[in-house]
Amino acid sequence: MTSPELMHRSEVAVSVELQTPDMTLNIGPQHPSTHGVLRLVARVDGERIRDVEPVIGYMHRGYEKLAEVRTYAQITALVNRIDWVAGFANEIAFIRAVETLAGIEPTERAQWIRLILSELARISSHLVFMSSYPLELGATTPLFHALRERERVLDLIEGATGGRFHPNFNRVGGVKPAAGGGSTQKKVSSDLPAGFFAGTKLAMDNVLAVCDDIDNLVTGNELIKARTVGVGVIPGDKAIEYGLSGPNLRASGVGFDLRKHEFILPYDEVEFDVAVAEGGDCYDRYVVRLDEIRQSVRIVLQAIDKVPSGPLQAKVPRILKVPQGQAYVRNENPKGEFGYYVISEGGRMPYRLKIRSTSFSNLSILPWILKDQLVPDLVAIMGSLDFVLGDVDR
Amino acid sequence: MPDSPPERATTADDLAEWADGLAERLGASVISTEFATVRIAVARDRWVDTLRAARDDEGLPFFSWLSAIDWAKETAVGEGPAEPEDLVERYEVLCRLSSVRDASGAHFVAEIPKDDAWIDSIVPVWGGAEWHEREAHEMFGIDFRGNPNLTHLYLPDAFEGHPLRKSYPLLSREVKPWPGTVDVEDMPAVEGPSTENPEA
Amino acid sequence: MTTGLFALDTAIKVVVVLAAMLSGALVVIFAELKIGAHMQHRPGPYYAGGRFGWAQPLADGLKFLQKEDLVPNGADSRVFRAAPYLVVSATLATFVVIPFGPDLVVRDLDLGVFYLLAISSITTLGVLMAGWASANKYSLIGGLRAAAQLIAYELPLLLAAVAVVVQAGTMSLNGIVEAQAETFITVGSFDISVPFLLKGQLIGFAIFMIAAVAELSRIPFDMPIAESELTMGYLTEYSGIRFTMFFLGEYLAIISMAAVAATLYLGGYWAPFIPENLLNAAGPLILGAKVALLVFIIIWIRWTWPRLREDQLQDMAWRWLIPLALANIVIAGIFKVAF
Numbered sequence: 001m002t003s004p005e006l007m008h009r010s011e012v013a014v015s016v017e018l019q020t021p022d023m024t025l026n027i028g029p030q031h032p033s034t035h036g037v038l039r040l041v042a043r044v045d046g047e048r049i050r051d052v053e054p055v056i057g058y059m060h061r062g063y064e065k066l067a068e069v070r071t072y073a074q075i076t077a078l079v080n081r082i083d084w085v086a087g088f089a090n091e092i093a094f095i096r097a098v099e100t101l102a103g104i105e106p107t108e109r110a111q112w113i114r115l116i117l118s119e120l121a122r123i124s125s126h127l128v129f130m131s132s133y134p135l136e137l138g139a140t141t142p143l144f145h146a147l148r149e150r151e152r153v154l155d156l157i158e159g160a161t162g163g164r165f166h167p168n169f170n171r172v173g174g175v176k177p178a179a180g181g182g183s184t185q186k187k188v189s190s191d192l193p194a195g196f197f198a199g200t201k202l203a204m205d206n207v208l209a210v211c212d213d214i215d216n217l218v219t220g221n222e223l224i225k226a227r228t229v230g231v232g233v234i235p236g237d238k239a240i241e242y243g244l245s246g247p248n249l250r251a252s253g254v255g256f257d258l259r260k261h262e263f264i265l266p267y268d269e270v271e272f273d274v275a276v277a278e279g280g281d282c283y284d285r286y287v288v289r290l291d292e293i294r295q296s297v298r299i300v301l302q303a304i305d306k307v308p309s310g311p312l313q314a315k316v317p318r319i320l321k322v323p324q325g326q327a328y329v330r331n332e333n334p335k336g337e338f339g340y341y342v343i344s345e346g347g348r349m350p351y352r353l354k355i356r357s358t359s360f361s362n363l364s365i366l367p368w369i370l371k372d373q374l375v376p377d378l379v380a381i382m383g384s385l386d387f388v389l390g391d392v393d394r
Numbered sequence: 395m396p397d398s399p400p401e402r403a404t405t406a407d408d409l410a411e412w413a414d415g416l417a418e419r420l421g422a423s424v425i426s427t428e429f430a431t432v433r434i435a436v437a438r439d440r441w442v443d444t445l446r447a448a449r450d451d452e453g454l455p456f457f458s459w460l461s462a463i464d465w466a467k468e469t470a471v472g473e474g475p476a477e478p479e480d481l482v483e484r485y486e487v488l489c490r491l492s493s494v495r496d497a498s499g500a501h502f503v504a505e506i507p508k509d510d511a512w513i514d515s516i517v518p519v520w521g522g523a524e525w526h527e528r529e530a531h532e533m534f535g536i537d538f539r540g541n542p543n544l545t546h547l548y549l550p551d552a553f554e555g556h557p558l559r560k561s562y563p564l565l566s567r568e569v570k571p572w573p574g575t576v577d578v579e580d581m582p583a584v585e586g587p588s589t590e591n592p593e594a
Numbered sequence: 595m596t597t598g599l600f601a602l603d604t605a606i607k608v609v610v611v612l613a614a615m616l617s618g619a620l621v622v623i624f625a626e627l628k629i630g631a632h633m634q635h636r637p638g639p640y641y642a643g644g645r646f647g648w649a650q651p652l653a654d655g656l657k658f659l660q661k662e663d664l665v666p667n668g669a670d671s672r673v674f675r676a677a678p679y680l681v682v683s684a685t686l687a688t689f690v691v692i693p694f695g696p697d698l699v700v701r702d703l704d705l706g707v708f709y710l711l712a713i714s715s716i717t718t719l720g721v722l723m724a725g726w727a728s729a730n731k732y733s734l735i736g737g738l739r740a741a742a743q744l745i746a747y748e749l750p751l752l753l754a755a756v757a758v759v760v761q762a763g764t765m766s767l768n769g770i771v772e773a774q775a776e777t778f779i780t781v782g783s784f785d786i787s788v789p790f791l792l793k794g795q796l797i798g799f800a801i802f803m804i805a806a807v808a809e810l811s812r813i814p815f816d817m818p819i820a821e822s823e824l825t826m827g828y829l830t831e832y833s834g835i836r837f838t839m840f841f842l843g844e845y846l847a848i849i850s851m852a853a854v855a856a857t858l859y860l861g862g863y864w865a866p867f868i869p870e871n872l873l874n875a876a877g878p879l880i881l882g883a884k885v886a887l888l889v890f891i892i893i894w895i896r897w898t899w900p901r902l903r904e905d906q907l908q909d910m911a912w913r914w915l916i917p918l919a920l921a922n923i924v925i926a927g928i929f930k931v932a933f
Contacts, residue, residue, distance in 0.1 A: 023731060025731050025732075025735075026731075031825070032825060046738070047735070047738075047739075047904060047905075056547065056548065057546075057547060057548035057549060057550075060548040060549070062557065064533075064558060065471075065557055065558055065562075065564060066564075068469075068471060068472035069471050069472045069564060069567060100429050100430070101429060134900060137900035137901065138813050138814065138816065138899070138900035138901030139898070139899060139900035140630075140634070140813075140897055141633060141634050141897055141898060143634075144634040144635055144636065145634075145635070148635060217898070221899065221900070223814055223899050223900050223901075223902060224900055226902065226903070226906055227900060227901075227902070227903060227906075237455075238521075240455050240456050240457070240494060241455075241457060241520050241521055241522055242457070242520070242521055242522030243456065243457045243458055243459070243520075243522045244522075249494075254494050256494040256495070258497070261496055261497035262497045324476050325428055325429055326426070326428075326429070326431055326433065327428075327429035327430070327431050328431045328490065328499075328501065337458065339458070339459075341431075341461075341488070341490075341501075343463065345473065345474070345475045345476040346476040347473035347476075348473070349472050349473050351472075351473070351474075351475060352463050352464075354459070354461045354463075354488070356458060356459045356490075360525065361458075361459070361522060364521075364522050364524065364525040364526075365521075365522065368521060374903065374904070374905070375735070376817070376903045376904065377903070393548060
């Protein structure tokens with residue numbers, strides 16, 4: 001019974017790993033964790049992902065083609081729907097590009113108001129991250145804390161601009177003067193609502209309190225650390241290669257923040273630190289965003305005292321024709337570098353508008369980073385990249 | 395991280411000087427540095443080498459985006475170019491590279507004839523370019539040679555046509571012409587609500 | 595007890611326990627909704643049944659009853675239909691041995707603990723059936739995870755209970771409560787009895803509770819369900835009355851596990867200063883209070899923490915809980931023999 005062939009065969013059977021066939025798992029487009037209509041065609045072997053092919057374009061609205069048939073003022077209304085979580089931030093780079101090409105200098109007061117609203121948009125976007133990311137890991141409660149404070153911030157934005165998610169507040173040369181403009185109506189007070197700055201201070205105190213709450217609930221939690229530390233590591237040079245920007249880049253050790261280098265808004269007149277982390281894993285991306293909320297609060301509190309008085313919008317012709325030229329202006333959106341390349345051929349509408357959307361580049365690293373990860377880690381990594389499908393698909 | 399003193403945006407002259415130096419070292423030529431936007435013309439056959447040199451030697455490693463422009467005399471929608479008679483019809487492929495230490499960046503422009511629309515892919519240099527090239531391919535019809543996966547990104551697989559070309563019409567504008575500055579329709583003529591009981 | 599016929603006696607006891615436990619499950623469902631809500635700055639249910647929304651579980655039950663009877667197209671129909679009933683009946687069967695008072699037990703088996711743990715592991719089978727028969731890849735992944743997790747955590751559960759059995763000297767649950775009711779120390783004229791929790795089973799209690807939460811597939815061990823990844827895991831294709839069965843089964847199991855933990859570690863229906871003749875009347879209330887405390891802790895954990903990944907929870911079970919539980923048994927044995 002112990003013939004050499006029999007023994008050899010049983011030895012071989014034990015040393016060969018059990019080969020199981022791969023399963024194609026379709027994640028999305030309707031799925032609790034894909035941040036919108038993202039489809040991932042994943043080939044999984046048990047719990048391990050062999051490879052992932054993202055299928056995007058479910059939300060493609062054709063912004064770049066639409067922009068070719070709209071005047072610059074009309075495009076402003078369109079553009080805050082790209083990254084809808086931080087609506088105001090999308091408008092900034094575009095309106096600055098138009099102002100650059102047209103040679104129109106925005107008023108000081110408008111620039112500061114834009115800065116305050118940009119930072120409020122950043123706080124709002126990062127609070128959404130604080131609420132949805134622990135939820136994807138299974139912790140259901142930080143969602144309510146974060147969104148409760150976000151409501152206060154959104155109330156502020158709504159009070160000033162009239163819209164919570166789509167402010168449409170920027171105009172060429174400044175911001176929108178409040179209601180009452182026009183030839184038939186007398187101009188009523190064309191400024192921010194009464195109590196805006198006091199309300200902002202109050203909201204910032206609440207935001208700091210909730211940051212501490214989330215710190216207690218999430219940051220030191222052993223389970224959160226077990227799920228996110230060392231998961232989804234993106235080295236700095238890979239991040240640069242794929243065009244990752246914003247907190248994703250800064251969590252990988254590359255401390256590049258546009259607010260410290262390009263001053264399309266008066267960021268050089270406020271003091272703040274750039275949040276950087278070295279590891280490049282999911283935990284670092286979370287910690288960087290939490291830190292950025294605190295820094296944004298710091299900026300807002302400084303800016304409130306620095307807003308000068310003056311008109312909200314510079315004098316601009318009613319039908320604006322932008323002279324011929326090409327300009328690229330970029331902004332530090334909450335999710336990263338967001339830019340517009342405007343090509344004007346001297347008309348009322350741009351000849352070509354190229355939108356450099358942050359989440360498109362942030363998401364392009366997904367096939368690389370999801371190789372050989374576990375399915376629960378897929379959810380953790382995708383959540384930590386913090387993308388929005390409107391931003392990806394334009 | 396300690397705050398470095400904020401860098402003022404370089405003056406126009408500084409920018410022009412920097413761009414000239416960059417173009418000379420790369421063997422390319424500057425198109426313009428107006429509006430703080432540096433544009434450098436690169437020959438199509440030197441596309442990948444120039445960009446690789448910009449990454450390795452010139453301190454522009456960050457791949458920001460890649461897209462294309464369709465220069466056409468006539469457009470199906472929107473306004474056309476400023477001087478259609480002087481325009482040379484072509485595609486331009488633009489790639490923006492920037493630095494991660496300061497605010498410098500440049501746009502590298504390669505001109506491609508419309509009847510021979512291809513260019514080498516830069517995916518071997520930057521992995522992140524794959525999606526950008528796919529998008530430019532489906533929107534303009536430019537072939538990126540060497541791109542490992544040149545399939546539709548945004549558009550459905552069966553989609554025919556290249557939407558961002560100037561010759562591609564917007565269906566809604568075929569049906570209804572562009573309304574002008576103000577898009578307001580007149581209120582429909584209303585006599586006022588009837589106060590009588592309809593049966594009466 | 596009352597009538598002479600054994601069969602009638604047992605039937606009455608079974609009906610009473612079933613009714614009481616099913617109502618208890620509804621109460622626990624309501625508690626979970628309300629407690630979770632208040633922990634999140636929300637009011638929770640407040641509409642059904644007036645101000646406190648107490649009728650919410652009833653309203654949900656009625657809603658589920660009138661839903662369409664769906665069986666997915668490629669599903670193994672018989673297995674799919676049978677799975678929820680397996681889970682519920684196995685869970686209900688555990689209540690047979692749980693003592694609510696010295697005489698208030700359906701059947702005080704000598705094999706109490708053994709029977710309990712064996713029967714409750716049949717629910718694993720029901721979960722696997724649900725995951726496989728649903729003809730849905732997400733359900734399959736959920737079922738796979740459930741298989742691994744539930745089987746892995748059976749062992750610490752069992753081993754922790756074995757330590758108590760060693761210390762009590764009997765597997766009968768009534769006997770275990772009586773062992774805890776025995777006088778441990780006499781201080782002056784007071785006879786002090788100490789529950790097993792304080793008699794050296796602290797670690798055993800922790801292991802049992804962790805393993806119990808894992809057996810219940812609740813956060814932090816809800817990989818089989820993992821709502822944000824697998825939609826609902828093995829429960830994805832279940833709707834209507836079948837989902838209600840699973841749902842009720844889960845909450846019945848919560849009560850069951852809490853009751854077992856209370857009996858094994860906290861003294862069950864026994865409390866100090868209650869005279870013997872009143873124990874039958876006060877027993878259910880005492881046990882109820884202890885169960886309520888443990889259920890509250892289970893609910894609290896669920897709303898606070900995230901979930902562990904599959905390999906992390908396997909790690910915890912095999913590398914930490916089982917060796918600790920084994921050590922616990924050895925120590926309990928040494929103390930039992932030496933003292």
